[in-house]
Amino acid sequence: xxxxxxxxxxxxxxxxxxxxxEMLALLQRRLKLVGEVGTIKHREGVPIYAPKRxxxxxxxxxxxxxxxxxxxxxxxxxxxxxxxxxxxxxKDVGFKRVHxxxxxxxxxxxxxxxxxxxxxxxxLSGYEVRVLEQNDWDRxxxxxxDAGMVVISVPIDKTCEVIERLPPLPEECLLVDLTSIxxxxxxxxxxxxxxxxxxxxxxxxxxVSSLAKQVVVVCHGRxxxxxxxxxxxxxxWGARLHEAPASEHDQAMQLVQAMRHFTAFVYGLxxxxxxxxxxxxxxxxxxxxxxxLAMVGRLFxxxxxxxxxxxxxxxxxxARARHYLDRYQEALALLxxxxxxxxEALFDDVAQWFGxxxxxxxxxxxxxxxxxxxxxxx
Amino acid sequence: xxxxxxxxxxxxxxxxxxxxxEMLALLQRRLKLVGEVGTIKHREGVPIYAPKRxxxxxxxxxxxxxxxxxxxxxxxxxxxxxxxxxxxxxKDVGFKRVHxxxxxxxxxxxxxxxxxxxxxxxxLSGYEVRVLEQNDWDRxxxxxxDAGMVVISVPIDKTCEVIERLPPLPEECLLVDLTSIxxxxxxxxxxxxxxxxxxxxxxxxxxVSSLAKQVVVVCHGRxxxxxxxxxxxxxxWGARLHEAPASEHDQAMQLVQAMRHFTAFVYGLxxxxxxxxxxxxxxxxxxxxxxxLAMVGRLFxxxxxxxxxxxxxxxxxxARARHYLDRYQEALALLxxxxxxxxEALFDDVAQWFGxxxxxxxxxxxxxxxxxxxxxxx
Numbered sequence: 001x002x003x004x005x006x007x008x009x010x011x012x013x014x015x016x017x018x019x020x021x022e023m024l025a026l027l028q029r030r031l032k033l034v035g036e037v038g039t040i041k042h043r044e045g046v047p048i049y050a051p052k053r054x055x056x057x058x059x060x061x062x063x064x065x066x067x068x069x070x071x072x073x074x075x076x077x078x079x080x081x082x083x084x085x086x087x088x089x090x091k092d093v094g095f096k097r098v099h100x101x102x103x104x105x106x107x108x109x110x111x112x113x114x115x116x117x118x119x120x121x122x123x124l125s126g127y128e129v130r131v132l133e134q135n136d137w138d139r140x141x142x143x144x145x146d147a148g149m150v151v152i153s154v155p156i157d158k159t160c161e162v163i164e165r166l167p168p169l170p171e172e173c174l175l176v177d178l179t180s181i182x183x184x185x186x187x188x189x190x191x192x193x194x195x196x197x198x199x200x201x202x203x204x205x206x207x208v209s210s211l212a213k214q215v216v217v218v219c220h221g222r223x224x225x226x227x228x229x230x231x232x233x234x235x236x237w238g239a240r241l242h243e244a245p246a247s248e249h250d251q252a253m254q255l256v257q258a259m260r261h262f263t264a265f266v267y268g269l270x271x272x273x274x275x276x277x278x279x280x281x282x283x284x285x286x287x288x289x290x291x292x293l294a295m296v297g298r299l300f301x302x303x304x305x306x307x308x309x310x311x312x313x314x315x316x317x318x319a320r321a322r323h324y325l326d327r328y329q330e331a332l333a334l335l336x337x338x339x340x341x342x343x344e345a346l347f348d349d350v351a352q353w354f355g356x357x358x359x360x361x362x363x364x365x366x367x368x369x370x371x372x373x374x375x376x377x378x
Numbered sequence: 379x380x381x382x383x384x385x386x387x388x389x390x391x392x393x394x395x396x397x398x399x400e401m402l403a404l405l406q407r408r409l410k411l412v413g414e415v416g417t418i419k420h421r422e423g424v425p426i427y428a429p430k431r432x433x434x435x436x437x438x439x440x441x442x443x444x445x446x447x448x449x450x451x452x453x454x455x456x457x458x459x460x461x462x463x464x465x466x467x468x469k470d471v472g473f474k475r476v477h478x479x480x481x482x483x484x485x486x487x488x489x490x491x492x493x494x495x496x497x498x499x500x501x502l503s504g505y506e507v508r509v510l511e512q513n514d515w516d517r518x519x520x521x522x523x524d525a526g527m528v529v530i531s532v533p534i535d536k537t538c539e540v541i542e543r544l545p546p547l548p549e550e551c552l553l554v555d556l557t558s559i560x561x562x563x564x565x566x567x568x569x570x571x572x573x574x575x576x577x578x579x580x581x582x583x584x585x586v587s588s589l590a591k592q593v594v595v596v597c598h599g600r601x602x603x604x605x606x607x608x609x610x611x612x613x614x615w616g617a618r619l620h621e622a623p624a625s626e627h628d629q630a631m632q633l634v635q636a637m638r639h640f641t642a643f644v645y646g647l648x649x650x651x652x653x654x655x656x657x658x659x660x661x662x663x664x665x666x667x668x669x670x671l672a673m674v675g676r677l678f679x680x681x682x683x684x685x686x687x688x689x690x691x692x693x694x695x696x697a698r699a700r701h702y703l704d705r706y707q708e709a710l711a712l713l714x715x716x717x718x719x720x721x722e723a724l725f726d727d728v729a730q731w732f733g734x735x736x737x738x739x740x741x742x743x744x745x746x747x748x749x750x751x752x753x754x755x756x
Contacts, residue, residue: 006422012415013431019408020439020457023401027448027456030397037390044384053391055755061398070405074463078405078456079398080752085452203664207744213754217662242661249662255654256667262709263641269724270705272731274698276633283620284595284627286581289634291746292673295666297739300732304725308718318713320652325710327647328703331640335696340686346647347682353650354678361675366585368669371749374458376591377433 030082031089038090045096048087049212049238087212087238095236097126099229103148103170104128108162113206114178115153121211121237141167149230152177152185155305156313160188171195174227178202180253181313182219182246190221197221198230199246202239212238219246250315258314261307262321267296287369287376408460409467416468423474426465427590427616465590465616473614475504477607481526481548482506486540491584492556493531499589499615519545527608530555530563533683534691538566549573552605556580558631559691560597560624568599575599576608577624580617590616597624628693636692639685640699645674665747665754 041048058079062072105122109115110131119129132143144150150169154162159179169175175193177185178200186199199219208214216239218231231241271278281293299307311317334343351358419426436457440450483500487493488509497507510521522528528547532540537557547553553571555563556578564577577597586592594617596609609619649656659671677685689695712721729736 006418009415009418009422009424012411012418013435016408016411016415017435017438019404019411020435020453021442023404023456024439024442024446024448024453026397026401026404027443027453028446030394031448033390033394033397037387037394040384040387040390044387046387051755057391057395057398060395061402064399064402065405068402068406070402070409071463074405074460075398075402077459077753078401081455081459081749082452084748084752085449203662203667205664205666209748213751215662215664244662248658252655252659252662255649255652256659256663256671259645259648260667260670262713263645263706265725265728266702266706266709267637267641268728268732269709270637270702271633272728273705274633274701277630278732278735280626281630281634284581284593284622284630285634286583286593288583288673289581289638291743292638293634294739294743294746295670295673297732297736298743299736300725300729301736301740304722304729305718307725308721311713312716312718312721321710321713323652324644324648325706327651328641328644328706331644331647332699332703335640335689335699338690340683340690343686343690344682347643347678347685350643350646350650351678351682354646354656354675357656358675358677358679361672362679365669365672365676367753368672368746368750370462370587371459372746373591374462375455375745377429 027082031085034086035089035093037086038093041090042093042096045098045236047235047238048090048095048210049240054083084210084212087210091124091210091237095121095125095233098233098236099127099148102127102229103146103173104130105149105151106130106132106143106147107151107153108132108166109152109154112153114202115151117206117208118151118153118178118202125233125236137165144169144173146170147173149174149176152179152189156181156309159185163188163192166192169193169195172226174198174223174230175221176200176227176230180257180310181315182217182249184315186219186221186246196223196226198227200234201249210238214239215242216240217249218243219249254314254316254320258311258317259320259324261299262311262317263324264296264299265307265311268300271296287372288365291369291372405460409463412464413467413471415464416471419468420471420474423476423614425613425616426468426473426588427618432461462587462590465588469502469588469615473499473503473611476611476614477505477526480505480607481524481551482508483527483529484508484510484521484525485529485531486510486544487530487532490531492580493529495584495586496529496531496556496580503611503614515543522547522551524548525551527552527554530557530567534559534687537563541566541570544570547571547573550604552576552601552608553599554578554605554608558635558688559693560595560627562693564597564599564624574601574604576605578612579627588616592617593620594618595627596621597627632692632694632698636689636695637698637702639677640689640695641702642674642677643685643689646678649674665750666743669747669750 058076061075061079065072065075105127107115107119110119111133122129130143132140144167150173152159152162156179159177172195174196175189176198179185180201182199182201189197198221201217203215203217216234218241436454439453439457443450443453483505485493485497488497489511500507508521510518522545528551530537530540534557537555550573552574553567554576555567557563558579560577560579567575576599579595581593581595594612596619
């Protein structure tokens, strides 16, 4: 359809463009100020993510917006997006080094994506970082001899094997792993090394632009006093630490990680076998269906072995997957019997179990879907 | 953790706050200008969503940002969010009425959420709107006698029954339905009414704040020349029209709608039966797991009968659901056999089938996940 225009419309649009250009100039100024904040934070070792400052700043701007007749959610959404950029640029300045006398950090698997991200963060924080890759085991003794910390960042199914293969480490050396399961690696580390041991699970992909607001799960091993500095260092990078027993962590991961990946895999397989036409599906897609399609499809842009590892390495994944099958068959039986009443009753049961979370999730996802709709074009 | 501060940091933060307040003032000015644009669009009947103007405006601001050292994606994301607000406020002005001589519009089911949204949009566009609800059938003849258009917006499983129940409509009256399946209602309308007939599927929920960029699927029935005005009216509301044969639409809906709802239902049931602790799952959740949990949980904040209707009403949903079960069992067999090689081979097959879409979905979802992370706090 043609886009009609008129002199009056054009004049208003020119004024809007001017406003937007002024906004650009403000952004430029703001990014410069944020850069200066980064320099100070770097010098003083202040975490890049300051939740209280952020919350109080947003509350003030919301109140001012309200008084001015500007929707408060609009200014909050804009400022949150701008702050994302700030966190990224604060990172570029580097970070304060918390532990001044730590020996070299050896990252086993530091050539991988996640290991590489941590290598970068430690380097930006002024530590000496060494990488130990598959082909470096003949010189492992030399690499590890004076290590202050060893970080294991290898595929899940190799983690325990790699830990067992380590030569004796210096007594005070901290041994840490970054695997997405925690019980087995933690046990292996405690067995392999009598010194300080810590299990971490960074709950984000290696392609994040900054650690601001990301969660790192902390499973204590041994000798907490020897790794308090590391937790402080990670907080300076902007991440939030969540302490939990390894068993609790692993159980949650089976439900949210292994099963989600597995069912997304099955959904992708199903679409292929049904000869779905993705192009066509996208044309019919509301924001919600598009998002769900994207959440399935994104899996297949990634490494098969990464996902196979995650699914096959979860100790109870198989039992959970069989349980899921039972529930699928239960629901299918209702569909086969045309039993809508039974389906609705079961739906109500689950809804009651979700309780207030269902509504919370609805609101949360509605915001996401609005944002997804914003980025449509054409 | 305490949030250290210093005089230098405080001074910079005060300057940042000033910048943000200037931004608020700009937003206020911009919203006022957009209100004036709305008035002109209303008068001239210009669609509220102008894709070309939007694309050229974004391209210009991106180029300017680039030259100023501001990340172009930042200004684009901000402007897209601001434009969402603009579309909402343009709606408040009302819309131009395209068909000046149309008789009253009768919305059957106009008391429901979706019917209510369309009642509001037609009213904002200057049409006379009447609602025919369940208890109004005894005065249906009077309500419908001089109708210019009848819109059917009732639960899926009632649609055909309601269409058959209609008394004879005026010859020139347009008969339209808004159901999320299209073949059966369209056939029922063509049988019930010899005049102009049109099938629509609005691909959005009733809680959208504006129709800007939302998709409405158009399945032609009979007498296109009699409903061109309606398509133009919907475009003025900001929606994009996607024309398709009813059979093609229904096939796509089985794959993206019925099966997604069904598997999300099963996932919710699974979580309940596994005694998952949602509070705890959320604490362990990366943005991606949180989003997936939200996409399951949101289902259960909604009406059981709405979802039962959608799933049970799809003609081939049962066959598709059985196929899905086969694929689940196929993948489970690999897991039971510990056959990682077989799993990875199948993964590669599906990845090849997704082709470039996998990467596209990965990028798209990564943006969504960054936005989800922005809104974390505390």
